[in-house]
Amino acid sequence: MPRLVVVSNRVADPRKTAAGGLAVALGEALNATGGLWFGWSGNIVEKTDAAAQAQPQLHVQRAGDVTLATVDLTQEDHDAYYLGYSNGVLWPVFHYRLDLADFDAGYIGGYRRVNRMFAQQVLPLLRPDDLIWVHDYHLIPLAEELRSLGCRQRIGFFLHIPLPPPLIMAAIPAHEWLIRALFAYDLVGLQSQTDLNHFARYVYTEAQAEQAADGRFSAFGRELRVQAFPIGIDVDEFASLTQGREAQETLATMRDQYAKRRLLVGVDRLDYSKGLPQRLRAMRSLLQRYPGNCNSATLIQIASPSRETVGAYNDLRRQLEGLCGSINGNYGELDWMPIRYIHRTVARKRLPGLYRASRVALVTPLRDGMNLVAKEFIAAQDEADPGVLVLSRFAGAAEQLRDALLVNPYDSDGTADAIQHALHMPLEERQTRHQRLLANIREYDVHWWQRRFLESLQQ
Numbered sequence: 001m002p003r004l005v006v007v008s009n010r011v012a013d014p015r016k017t018a019a020g021g022l023a024v025a026l027g028e029a030l031n032a033t034g035g036l037w038f039g040w041s042g043n044i045v046e047k048t049d050a051a052a053q054a055q056p057q058l059h060v061q062r063a064g065d066v067t068l069a070t071v072d073l074t075q076e077d078h079d080a081y082y083l084g085y086s087n088g089v090l091w092p093v094f095h096y097r098l099d100l101a102d103f104d105a106g107y108i109g110g111y112r113r114v115n116r117m118f119a120q121q122v123l124p125l126l127r128p129d130d131l132i133w134v135h136d137y138h139l140i141p142l143a144e145e146l147r148s149l150g151c152r153q154r155i156g157f158f159l160h161i162p163l164p165p166p167l168i169m170a171a172i173p174a175h176e177w178l179i180r181a182l183f184a185y186d187l188v189g190l191q192s193q194t195d196l197n198h199f200a201r202y203v204y205t206e207a208q209a210e211q212a213a214d215g216r217f218s219a220f221g222r223e224l225r226v227q228a229f230p231i232g233i234d235v236d237e238f239a240s241l242t243q244g245r246e247a248q249e250t251l252a253t254m255r256d257q258y259a260k261r262r263l264l265v266g267v268d269r270l271d272y273s274k275g276l277p278q279r280l281r282a283m284r285s286l287l288q289r290y291p292g293n294c295n296s297a298t299l300i301q302i303a304s305p306s307r308e309t310v311g312a313y314n315d316l317r318r319q320l321e322g323l324c325g326s327i328n329g330n331y332g333e334l335d336w337m338p339i340r341y342i343h344r345t346v347a348r349k350r351l352p353g354l355y356r357a358s359r360v361a362l363v364t365p366l367r368d369g370m371n372l373v374a375k376e377f378i379a380a381q382d383e384a385d386p387g388v389l390v391l392s393r394f395a396g397a398a399e400q401l402r403d404a405l406l407v408n409p410y411d412s413d414g415t416a417d418a419i420q421h422a423l424h425m426p427l428e429e430r431q432t433r434h435q436r437l438l439a440n441i442r443e444y445d446v447h448w449w450q451r452r453f454l455e456s457l458q459q
């Protein structure tokens, strides 16, 4: 196996459990080949006249057999490349939110500049037989930049977020440039069949692509392979976290506090793609239409702070605070509140305890590339008495997790009906559904994903 080089916006030390399943899986592949992981250090430095001329400094660090190489960003580059183009244009459009995209601010210059700088910085670290795997929407033009510097190695790209239908994609002024840039890769991986269909329709209608066979597309004078590789979690790692002290403590506390009540859980970054206001409205509809849940059902909604300097995120935060206040004010009792909203991150080691204490998980994004919380919830359940997953049909995970209760998150009454069904589902049905869901996430776990992608890239 050739040496693996991973390039992503952020670099994580794969030895730390806080890094999560993706870092662990990439770390596994990197470890096996003594590989290199390159990306932004997370540091923002002041731009000095000297720094403006020179290339940024490269920080190199060893993590076992893996080399971690990072660069700092200037404030200006960070604002344009990361906050501006990546999270103010690509993230909203790829999640179907044209209304939130800021096309006019000229961020694209910074996006190109940082991609070029990444290419220049990583190029001297490459060996002739390396296999390069680039991750996510921050780095779409990276292969194009590397190729222009003479890089001939195989380069694969995985898009962790959804790829929108052609007419939504076409709203981005530089859409053709972005898709053309993908053709500089040898392999592009997407999360779902739906995303793959969108890609195919785009290249047929917008780029006059030729007929594809085996996921091969010809356009812009180049050929590209595109396949769906749904990402999974490390089921065993998550199951062992569930048995850990912190998770067991959390489970015991929750069971104690909610002994006679039904617990529902939501765990998300505070992001407009996650459908949080819609989820709260579904809870309101549940209480209104099924009053038996009053004084009984409680949703613990953990929403971790995210991208707080992007305007749309602050508006969402205020909207959620208003909705929680109004629902709790209208339905709450002296000793019971329907919504416990916590605007913080929960320690990764405690999460499985929270999942396991909950009868129902609400995973109801308006659009999501995959959604790993859905899979973590399944992995954390007690097989003898498992909880029920209420899952948005618009999450990439819905293509695989057909045994969840699939809902349309825009339909708050319909979602409330599904929650009611979930809360009262008989044990046998819960077990049958859970067995099938668990078998699915075990088969298509994060190791499968990593192996399949790399095998395909090497073909």
Ligand code: ADP
Pocket (backbone or CB within 6 Å): 020, 267, 268, 269, 302, 303, 304, 344, 345, 346, 347, 348, 351, 370, 371, 372, 373, 374, 376
């Ligand atoms: P996204 O990548 O859009 O944030 P995913 O559901 O695919 O959504 O992945 C989110 C990851 O972050 C999961 O591993 C989840 O456990 C973790 N996470 C999300 N929100 C929180 C939170 N509030 N506290 C702790 N961990 C969280």
